[in-house]
Amino acid sequence: xxxxxxxxxxxxxxxxxxxxxxxxxxxxxxxxxxxxxxxxxxxxxxxxxxxxxxxxxxxxxxxxxxxxxxxxxxxxxxxxxxxxxxxxxxxxxxxxxxxxxxxxxxxxxxxxxxxxxxxxxxxxxxxxxxxxxxxxxxxxxxxxxxxxxxxxxxxxxxxxxxxxxxxxxxxxxxxxxxxxxxxxxxxxxxxxxxxxxxxxxxxxxxxxxxxxxxxxxxxxxxxxxxxxxxxxxxxxxxxxxxxxxxxxxxxxxxxxxxxxxxxxxxxxxxxxxxxxxxxxxxxxxxxxxxxxxxxxxxxxxxxxxxxx
Amino acid sequence: xxxxxxxxxxxxxxxxxxxxxxxxxxxxxxxxxxxxxxxxxxxxxxxxxxxxxxxxxxxxxxxxxxxxxxxxxxxxxxxxxxxxxxxxxxxxxxxxxxxxxxxxxxxxxxxxxxxxxxxxxxxxxxxxxxxxxxxxxxxxxxxxxxxxxxxxxxxxxxxxxxxxxxxxxxxxxxxxxxxxxxxxxxxxxxxxxxxxxxxxxxxxxxxxxxxxxxxxxxxxxxxxxxxxxxxxxxxxxxxxxxxxxxxxxxxxxxxxxxxxxxxxxxxxxxxxxxxxxxxxxxxxxxxxxxxxxxxxxxxxxxxxxxxxxxxxxxxxxxxxxxxxx
Amino acid sequence: xxxxxxxxxxxxxxxxxxxxxxxxxxxxxxxxxxxxxxxxxxxxxxxxxxxxxxxxxxxxxxxxxxxxxxxxxxxxxxxxxxxxxxxxxxxxxxxxxxxxxxxxxxxxxxxxxxxxxxxxxxxxxxxxxxxxxxxxxxxxxxxxxxxxxxxxxxxxxxxxxxxxxxxxxxxxxxxxxxxxxxxxxxxxxxxxxxxxxxxxxxxxxxxxxxxxxxxxxxxxxxxxxxxxxxxxxxxxxxxxxxxxxxxxxxxxxxxxxxxxxxxxxxxxxxxxxxxxxxxxxxxxxxxxxxxxxxxxxxxxxxxxxxxxxxxxxxxxxxxxxxxxxxxxxxxxxxxxxxxxxx
Numbered sequence: 010x011x012x013x014x015x016x017x018x019x020x021x022x023x024x025x026x027x028x029x030x031x032x033x034x035x036x037x038x039x040x041x042x043x044x045x046x047x048x049x050x051x052x053x054x055x056x057x058x059x060x061x062x063x064x065x066x067x068x069x070x071x072x073x074x075x076x077x078x079x080x081x082x083x084x085x086x087x088x089x090x091x092x093x094x095x096x097x098x099x100x101x102x103x104x105x106x107x108x109x110x111x112x113x114x115x116x117x118x119x120x121x122x123x124x125x126x127x128x129x130x131x132x133x134x135x136x137x138x139x140x141x142x143x144x145x146x147x148x149x150x151x152x153x154x155x156x157x158x159x160x161x162x163x164x165x166x167x168x169x170x171x172x173x174x175x176x177x178x179x180x181x182x183x184x185x186x187x188x189x190x191x192x193x194x195x196x197x198x199x200x201x202x203x204x205x206x207x208x209x210x211x212x213x214x215x216x217x218x219x220x221x222x223x224x225x226x227x228x229x230x231x232x233x234x235x236x237x238x239x240x241x242x243x244x245x246x247x248x249x250x251x252x253x254x255x256x257x258x259x260x261x262x263x264x265x266x267x268x269x270x271x272x273x274x275x276x277x278x279x280x281x282x283x284x285x286x287x288x289x290x291x292x293x294x295x296x297x298x299x300x301x302x303x304x305x306x307x308x309x310x311x312x313x314x315x316x317x
Numbered sequence: 318x319x320x321x322x323x324x325x326x327x328x329x330x331x332x333x334x335x336x337x338x339x340x341x342x343x344x345x346x347x348x349x350x351x352x353x354x355x356x357x358x359x360x361x362x363x364x365x366x367x368x369x370x371x372x373x374x375x376x377x378x379x380x381x382x383x384x385x386x387x388x389x390x391x392x393x394x395x396x397x398x399x400x401x402x403x404x405x406x407x408x409x410x411x412x413x414x415x416x417x418x419x420x421x422x423x424x425x426x427x428x429x430x431x432x433x434x435x436x437x438x439x440x441x442x443x444x445x446x447x448x449x450x451x452x453x454x455x456x457x458x459x460x461x462x463x464x465x466x467x468x469x470x471x472x473x474x475x476x477x478x479x480x481x482x483x484x485x486x487x488x489x490x491x492x493x494x495x496x497x498x499x500x501x502x503x504x505x506x507x508x509x510x511x512x513x514x515x516x517x518x519x520x521x522x523x524x525x526x527x528x529x530x531x532x533x534x535x536x537x538x539x540x541x542x543x544x545x546x547x548x549x550x551x552x553x554x555x556x557x558x559x560x561x562x563x564x565x566x567x568x569x570x571x572x573x574x575x576x577x578x579x580x581x582x583x584x585x586x587x588x589x590x591x592x593x594x595x596x597x598x599x600x601x602x603x604x605x606x607x608x609x610x611x612x613x614x615x616x617x618x619x620x621x622x623x624x625x626x627x628x629x630x631x632x633x634x635x636x637x638x639x640x641x642x
Numbered sequence: 643x644x645x646x647x648x649x650x651x652x653x654x655x656x657x658x659x660x661x662x663x664x665x666x667x668x669x670x671x672x673x674x675x676x677x678x679x680x681x682x683x684x685x686x687x688x689x690x691x692x693x694x695x696x697x698x699x700x701x702x703x704x705x706x707x708x709x710x711x712x713x714x715x716x717x718x719x720x721x722x723x724x725x726x727x728x729x730x731x732x733x734x735x736x737x738x739x740x741x742x743x744x745x746x747x748x749x750x751x752x753x754x755x756x757x758x759x760x761x762x763x764x765x766x767x768x769x770x771x772x773x774x775x776x777x778x779x780x781x782x783x784x785x786x787x788x789x790x791x792x793x794x795x796x797x798x799x800x801x802x803x804x805x806x807x808x809x810x811x812x813x814x815x816x817x818x819x820x821x822x823x824x825x826x827x828x829x830x831x832x833x834x835x836x837x838x839x840x841x842x843x844x845x846x847x848x849x850x851x852x853x854x855x856x857x858x859x860x861x862x863x864x865x866x867x868x869x870x871x872x873x874x875x876x877x878x879x880x881x882x883x884x885x886x887x888x889x890x891x892x893x894x895x896x897x898x899x900x901x902x903x904x905x906x907x908x909x910x911x912x913x914x915x916x917x918x919x920x921x922x923x924x925x926x927x928x929x930x931x932x933x934x935x936x937x938x939x940x941x942x943x944x945x946x947x948x949x950x951x952x953x954x955x956x957x958x959x960x961x962x963x964x965x966x967x968x969x970x971x972x973x974x975x976x977x978x979x980x981x982x983x984x
Contacts, residue, residue: 221752259481
């Protein structure tokens with residue numbers, strides 16, 4: 010187990026370096042002149058160019074730049090923006106907000122998605138099953154921004170039940186709608202995977218055995234059936250985290266949440282290259298580690314899987 | 318999400334050009350399935366499919382959208398691009414069924430003409446993803462060894478990038494000069510970024526199918542009889558992976574239509590004067606309180622289009638999956 | 643209900659004093675391809691301390707009967723269209739679901755053929771045995787574990803304490819079937835249904851498992867229903883044999899009688915197809931043809947297309963299962979002739 014963990018962690022290194030370098034190269038090197046449009050209509054003053062070139066090592070080739078950036082990163086320094094703000098600070102204020110939103114989204118999608126999936130899987134072709142099938146299809150098909158707009162308009166504008174945008178204190182009650190929007194597609198996938206998995210497993214021999222043992226139905230379903238059917242759901246949750254982070258860009262924009270997604274979008278548009286790279290580094294790191302965690306969870310859920 | 322383990326679903330190999338994938342997906346399957354007298358898995362699937370209203374409804378809607386994209390003037394005589402400010406935000410009338418937008422353009426005409434960009438981008442992106450991802454998957458699964466290891470790691474790199482984030486970075490990087498880029502170039506960029514960010518999914522699907530079929534007895538036999546690599550791939554491997562690929566590509570067309578709209582909405586994808594549903598929603602969002610139709614009408618078209626592709630894919634997938642019978 | 647009467651009630655002389663009776667049971671499967679009549683009036687019974695072997699080819703309905711008795715038939719596609727299953731004289735098919743659940747495990751328990759798929763792969767074997775003590779007997783975790791280890795010990799699994807926390811896939815086939823037996827016996831059932839318990843095992847292991855089953859059955863005076871397609875397994879263990887064909891019992895007899903003088907041509911065919919040591923070098927005899935399609939059972943005796951003795955009457959009239967002597971019955975128009983020939 011320990012050796013497996015070390016090997017997996019080592020495997021993550023090239024992927025991490027590859028992804029972050031790709032982004033670094035895209036934002037710093039491809040556009041050509043990093044100062045284009047930085048100082049309004051006029052070209053930037055020479056002094057400014059000289060300072061910035063020294064600061065971001067722009068006179069070196071992109072590999073050297075990247076290596077120097079990584080060296081600082083390993084010491085916990087994400088660098089500064091053009092205007093001199095600490096990127097560490099930006100991330101430190103934005104990240105907790107996104108995390109809060111993601112936790113709400115994950116909770117909503119896990120609770121609603123699993124419940125809907127289990128109930129419809131147990132009664133295939135019933136009314137509830139058809140309802141779940143149709144509504145999940147809708148949630149999968151609808152782009153996040155459309156769901157966001159519709160719900161914001163309905164709840165915030167038409168009915169006035171909630172504030173259309175989230176206030177800066179981010180109380181959980183205001184995060185329910187954005188969380189639902191962010192998790193909507195994943196919720197639908199979870200419901201569908203759980204449904205298929207339950208429907209397939211409920212005819213399994215071991216379920217039959219559990220019934221033959223005279224166990225109450227809720228134990229047969231809640232313990233024997235559910236535990237087996239959870240395995241594919243957990244895999245899905247892990248791989249879906251990337252989509253959640255991507256969706257955060259849209260969701261945070263619509264609901265005015267000052268999170269990592271909004272920061273990265275703003276940085277991309279204003280060409281704050283250092284901030285873009287730093288946020289991507291954080292996102293990729295979280296994504297990779299979550300995937301690893303899911304793999305380990307997988308082994309805990311299914312004892313037949315042995316990691317050597 | 319198509320299940321890669323469903324890879325060897327097709328028991329009767331059926332050679333077919335992968336380029337047919339982009340076409341209305343209902344055309345390829347039924348025709349050739351009908352010819353098979355001894356009803357195999359595909360015949361069974363077609364038998365099932367034929368009785369599903371969902372299959373017919375979604376196929377009909379898709380057909381409608383494809384016609385709309387190809388010949389928009391069949392549906393409207395209005396001008397989608399030019400308007401007159403005198404009509405600004407006018408209510409629906411016999412002239413313009415859905416009313417006029419802020420710049421006085423006919424919303425109905427715009428919604429109709431918007432199908433073209435959305436569907437074209439989605440179809441071409443799916444085609445590109447299938448070809449590139451498919452090729453990488455076949456090479457990686459068939460060659461194995463260091464080629465496989467390298468390609469898989471590269472795929473991991475692109476897979477690790479959140480889709481929307483990656484697309485924004487790519488598009489702003491290559492589209493930085495702003496409005497003076499030609500329509501074709503922007504479309505090409507959107508398509509390229511969709512392909513670049515999603516090919517690993519298809520690659521993994523193909524790779525696992527190839528790995529699963531590679532060691533099958535009939536492939537080993539074919540190799541023993543001296544069949545060439547390309548023959549094995551085209552005659553034996555491809556037909557076997559085709560069914561899940563077909564299902565996946567149909568669903569993908571739907572989600573790409575949504576993705577294109579998302580990027581346009583974020584202001585990094587297609588831009589005016591190109592007409593697309595995403596642009597319309599993006600422009601209309603500021604007037605949602607006064608004219609919600611400006612957002613909800615294109616959104617309704619968008620959702621219907623996405624939904625019908627996803628539904629078609631689902632119907633075909635369910636019909637192909639014997640476990641669900 | 644297990645507490646209402648002790649085993650041994652069969653001595654009372656009442657006709658309904660039987661432990662478990664299946665009476666004219668009828669089951670069909672309704673699929674999209676048509677209706678398959680899987681069970682067409684099956685009647686058998688088992689008493690305390692007795693072993694009934696139910697013999698038949700695959701598709702003869704022997705397992706479906708057992709699943710209906712146990713209440714684990716998949717419905718749909720299965721439908722019970724008639725008959726009764728009585729436990730201590732009470733029809734289980736009309737009981738409430740809760741009443742029926744209480745009989746499972748305590749009254750009637752079951753061993754399945756494929757122990758790998760029948761045990762839950764994600765829980766330890768010990769958990770799955772102890773679970774019954776915890777849920778059904780309300781024992782504490784520690785007590786339940788102790789009892790589960792005792793059960794593993796009783797089925798002669800070496801190092802029971804250590805094996806308690808192993809998962810099913812970590813057991814060998816034979817050991818897993820032993821664990822399965824331990825699980826089914828945990829609540830001390832009065833009737834045990836063993837559905838092909840040794841089919842998936844090596845021949846040497848088969849004998850060990852059958853010995854173990856016989857031993858435990860004698861110790862506990864259980865009624866044992868042994869479902870099998872293997873005549874060889876039956877001979878040593880069974881008291882009575884019921885032969886099934888196309889969803890019907892075609893012959894029922896004591897083991898000795900059945901082997902000595904089969905009263906149905908199908909049984910005769912089965913016996914003839916066993917390889918014999920004293921007939922070395924001769925070709926094996928087989929029963930010609932295939933079992934009937936259950937969606938379209940031929941009129942008359944269902945065996946008539948394959949029967950070497952078939953007469954016109956066999957194609958017209960279904961032979962009822964009639965008594966033809968002490969404790970034996972046959973569903974053949976020519977049963978008397980068969981028994982009396984030399």
